[in-house]
Amino acid sequence: MTIKTSAARPGMYVHAVEGGWMASPFWRKHLVLASARDVAKLVEAGIGEIVIDTDKGVGPLAPASAPLSVAAAVETAAPAVTSTAPPPRTRRRAASELDRARAVVEQSRAAMLRMFADARMGHAIDHRALAPLVDSITEFVARDQRALLTVTRLRSKDEYTWLHSVAVGALLIGFARHLGLPEDEASDLGLAGLLHDIGKMAVPSAVLEKTGSLDPAELAVVRHHPEKGHALLLGGDVPEVVRDVCLHHHERVDGRGYPFGLAGDRLSLAARMSAVCDVYDAVTSLRPYKRPWAPGDALARMQSWHGHFDQELLGAFIDHIGIHPPGALVRLRSNRLALVLGTGADDPTAPPVRAFFDIPTQSRLPLTEVATDATGDPILGGERGAYWFGLAWDRMRTAVLTANGTDAAPSPRAVGA
Template sequence: MLRTIDSDQLRPGMYVYKLLGAWVHHPFWKTSFLVDSDDVEKIHGSRIEQLVIDTARGLDLDTAAPDAPDPQPEPEQPPPPVPEPPEPATTTRTARTNSVTAQVGIESEVVRARKIFEDGRDTVEAMFRDVRLGRTVDTEAAMPLVEAINDSVLRHPQALISVARLKTADDYTYLHSMAVAGLMSGLARQLGLPEGQVVEAAMGGLLHDMGKAVTPLDILNKPGKLTDEEMAIMRQHPLDGHRLLVAGGVQNAVVLEIALHHHEKMDGSGYPNRLAGENIALMSRMGAVCDVYDAISSDRPYKRGWDPAESLKRMASWQGHFDPVVFQAFVRRLGIYPVGSLVRLESQKLAVVIEQTPDALLKPKVRVFYSAKLRSHVLVQDIDLSRPDCQDRIAQMESPSDWGFRDLEKLWLP
C-alpha cells in the first residue's frame, strides 16, 4: 500500500516509492529504493518535505523502529523490547548501489544502451516539442532517462557512447542530447564532482541543445556548409535554448548555464557572449568538450564522423578552445584510443579497440581482423595489449576511410 508521510517520519527499513520534490532538492539518482540510516540522514538534510512509501515492500509507520524516546522513570517491570526491523533479502541500499556500479562486459551493456536510446528518443522528442510549443519543460519526467543513462555509464563507461555514434541524420539532434548527457555524467565523475553535481551535469547535457527546437530544419539538416547568414541563425540556439528553458519553468542555474554557454571557448572566440577562461563556468567548459566530441565523431548530414581517436587528436590540436584540465580528464575517461578506434599494431595488423584498460591507456584490448602487410582479412582475434606476455603494441592510429572500411561497428557491436 502506498502512503504519504512527512520526511521526518522516515525510518530505516521503509521503502521510498517516490520523493515529493524536484530532483535538484535531493542527492539521489533513483526516487524508489529501500532506505538505510544514511539515506534517512540525507533526506532529513535535504529540502524534501514529504515522500510516498510502499508498505508492501518495506516497513510501515506502525512497524518501523521509533526514535529513542525521552528518558522516563524506570518502570517496575521493563517493557518488552522493540523488535528489530526485518533484514531485507537482497534489496539493501548497499546491494542496490553495487548492482549498478558493478562493471559488466561491453557487449552486454551495449544491448542495454540500445534500449535506452530507443526508449529515450520519445522522451527527448517530446521535450523538444513542448519547448517549441511554449509548454512547461517537465524535468521530472526526464529523470528516469537521466538515471538510466547514468546507470549505464557506471556499468560500462564506453558502451553507451559507442552506441551513440550510430545515430542517423534524422535522429541526430535527439540522440546527440542523450550522448552528451552520458559524456557529461562520466566526465563529472572523472573530475570527482559530488553526486548532486553529477545529476546536474547529466541533465544539463540532456537539455543543452533545446534551442535547436526553434532553429529552421533546412538549416539544422543542411547537407553542406552553412552560409554566413545561416551560421548566424544557427548561433542563436544557445540564447534560444536559455530563453525557452526559462519560459518552460526550468530554474536550475547549472542547467541554464550549460544551455547558454556550451559554445564558449577558453580564448574568448566562442559564442554567444565571447566569454574567456575562468569567466566560463566549469559545467559549461565540460559541456563544450562533450558537445564537440560527440558532434565530430558522429555522422552528420554533410559529413561522416571522425574515428574516436582521430576526434580526440583533432580536439587536442585546437589551441584555446577547451579547458586543458577538463580535456585531459575527458581523455582519461574515454582512453587515448577510445572504444571503436582503428589502430595499426607493430605486427602490421589492423585492429579495432574494444575495451579500455584503465591503468594502461596505451594498451587497450583490441580485435584484430586485417593484415596491413598482406592487405587482406585475417582470422578475427581479441588481444589484451596490457598482458605482460603480449609482445604487440599500438604503432599508430589509422583512418577507416583510408582503408575503405565502412561500418566497422559491425565487427564488435552485438
C-alpha cells in the same frame, strides 16, 4: 572563499593561491583543479591556503585543518567510484552490455523526441520528464560507459540531434565522476547534456540538415540556438547548471565563442566541461554535413586548438576517455587492424581491442578480442578507416563493434602503408 589546501578537491575553481601567482605550481593565475594530481601539485608546492570561487566550481566537502601528505591528497581528493573499471569481459558479456545499451538508447528516443516536439511548439520544457532517462544513463555509465557511447555512435544523419544529446549527457556524467564531483552534480550535468541543444528546435530543419556550408544569415540563425534554448528553460525548477550549459556550451576560453564571447574566467566549470564533451561527440559523429573523425584524431586536433578549451580540463577529459578511445581504429604490432572496445584499466596505452583485418594479406579475419599490453599484441598507432575501407567503413565499423560479420570489401592499399 579561502580554504586550506588540504580541503581542495577536483572541480574547484582556484581564484588565487597563498603567496601569489609566483608561488603557484601552475602557469595560469586562475584555473579549475581538473584532477587529483592538480590537488597534489598544490600540496607539493607548499601552498597552505587557496581562494576558490564556488560560482565557477565546486565547494569544499568539509573543512580540514591538518595538512595532508601528497599521497593522502591524491587519495582523498578523488573518491572512488564503483564499477568504473569493470573486469575483462567475454564476448557474450560484451554483447549483452551492448544489448542493454541499445535498450537505454531506445528509451531515450521517445523521451527526447517528445521533448524536442514540445520545444518546436514553444511549450515550456518539463525537465522532470527526463528524470528516469537521466537515472538510466547514470546507472549505465557507472557500469559500462563505453557500451553506451558505442551504441550512440551507430547513428544515422537523421538521428544526430537527439542521439548527440544523449551522448553528451553520458559523457558529462562520466567526466563529472572522473573529476570526483558529487553524484547529484553529476546527475544534473547529465540532464544538462540532454537539454544543451534544445534551442536547435527553433532552427529550421533545412538549415540543421544542410549538407553544404551555411551562408551568413543561416549561420546567424544557428548561433542563436543557445539563447533560444535558455529561454525555453526559464521558469520552474530547472537546475541552474542546466540553463548555464544550454546558454554557454559554445563559448571559448579565449572569448571567441558565442553567443556572448565570454572569456575563460567568466565561464563556469560546467560550461567548460560541456564545451569539451559537446565538441568531442560532434566531431566523432556522422553529421549531415561532415564525416566523423577518428576518436584519437579528434582528441589530438582538440589539443591543438589553443584558446578553445580549458587545457587542464581537456587533459583530464583525455585521461578519462583514454589515449585510444572506444571505437578508435588502431594498427597492432602483428599488422592487424582492430577497433578499441574500452579503456585500459591499468594502462591507458593498452586498451582491449577487437581485431578484424590482416594488412599483409588484405583480408578479413575472424573477430578476435586481443590484449594489447606488453605480453599481447601492442598498438603501434591509430589508423583512418576511410583510408582502408572507403565508403564501406561506417558499415564495417558497426558490424565489428556489434560483433557481427561483414561482407564489406576493403579498398586495396599497399602492404604496410
